[in-house]
Amino acid sequence: xxxxxxxxxxxxxxxxxxxxxxxxxxxxxxxxxxxxxxxxxxxxxxxxxxxxxxxxxxxxxxxxxxxxxxxxxxxxxxxxxxxxxxxxxxxxxxxxxxxxxxxxxxxxxxxxxxxxxxxxxxxxxxxxxxxxxxxxxxxxxxxxxxxxxxxxxxxxxxxxxxxxxxxxxxxxxxxxxxxxxxxxxxxxxx
Numbered sequence: 001x002x003x004x005x006x007x008x009x010x011x012x013x014x015x016x017x018x019x020x021x022x023x024x025x026x027x028x029x030x031x032x033x034x035x036x037x038x039x040x041x042x043x044x045x046x047x048x049x050x051x052x053x054x055x056x057x058x059x060x061x062x063x064x065x066x067x068x069x070x071x072x073x074x075x076x077x078x079x080x081x082x083x084x085x086x087x088x089x090x091x092x093x094x095x096x097x098x099x100x101x102x103x104x105x106x107x108x109x110x111x112x113x114x115x116x117x118x119x120x121x122x123x124x125x126x127x128x129x130x131x132x133x134x135x136x137x138x139x140x141x142x143x144x145x146x147x148x149x150x151x152x153x154x155x156x157x158x159x160x161x162x163x164x165x166x167x168x169x170x171x172x173x174x175x176x177x178x179x180x181x182x183x184x185x186x187x188x189x190x
Contacts, residue, residue, distance in 0.1 A: 020076030021085075030146045035074035037139035038160075042067040044132045051125035056170065059103060063163065066096055073156050074143065092155040100162040107169045111178045118168075121182040122175035129171030136164040 011017075016024045017032060025032060045064045052060055072090040120130035140160035146152055172178045 020072060020089075021078060023077070030142065031074065031077065031150065034139065034142040034146045035071045037135065037142050038067055038071050038074060041132060041135045041139050041163075042071075044128070044135050048125060048128040048132055051123070051128060051174075056125070056174070059170075062099075063166070066092075066159070069096070070156055070159060073153050074146075077150060091153050092159050094155055094158075097155060097158045097162055100159070100166050104162070104166050104169050107173050111169070111172050114178075114181075116183040116185070118172070119182040119184050120171075122171075122180040125174035126171040126180070129167045129174055133164050133167035133171065136160060136167060140164060 012027065015027050017027050018024055019031065042064055045060050045067070049057055049060050049064075069090055070092055073092050076089055118130075121127050140157065143152060143157055143160055147154075147157060172181055175181045
């Protein structure tokens with residue numbers, strides 16, 4: 001359990017931070033950038049929830065919690081040492097990815113197929129979902145880049161990939177099941 005009794009510690013004043021395993025790294029390290037962008041994605045969810053209700057709000061709350069799990073996963077390297085750690089490592093699991101896929105399938109069944117790309121916009125919630133999607137894609141790119149140089153839980157990458165798709169489909173749902181989607185018209189302003 002986390003106990004936060006003092007918010008500032010001054011331990012990062014020289015540009016370093018502690019990872020979940022206690023290692024100190026530069027705040028600009030790729031690992032910190034990856035889980036920091038996951039945190040940024042989570043902040044965009046907080047804004048989206050200002051416009052969400054019912055099932056969508058509940059799903060965003062679940063996803064927000066998942067993103068803290070993902071941050072914990074990414075901030076703790078050395079997957080091969082998980083079994084000998086002094087406490088259980090929190091790792092993303094396939095079930096979290098499968099849940100997103102199932103939710104995407106349910107939402108997508110309500111939508112007509114697209115004949116054009118979508119521009120961000122429509123309802124306030126849809127616009128916010130597109131912001132969530134693009135920040136999530138950046139988190140995914142950074143996590144994939146990190147996986148090229150360090151061990152990363154493959155389910156963490158899969159989760160981010162599905163989550164950006166989830167935001168896209170949820171944005172269409174937020175646009176009155178796609179009726180208010182703002183469609184790209186190629187060359188419209190030439």
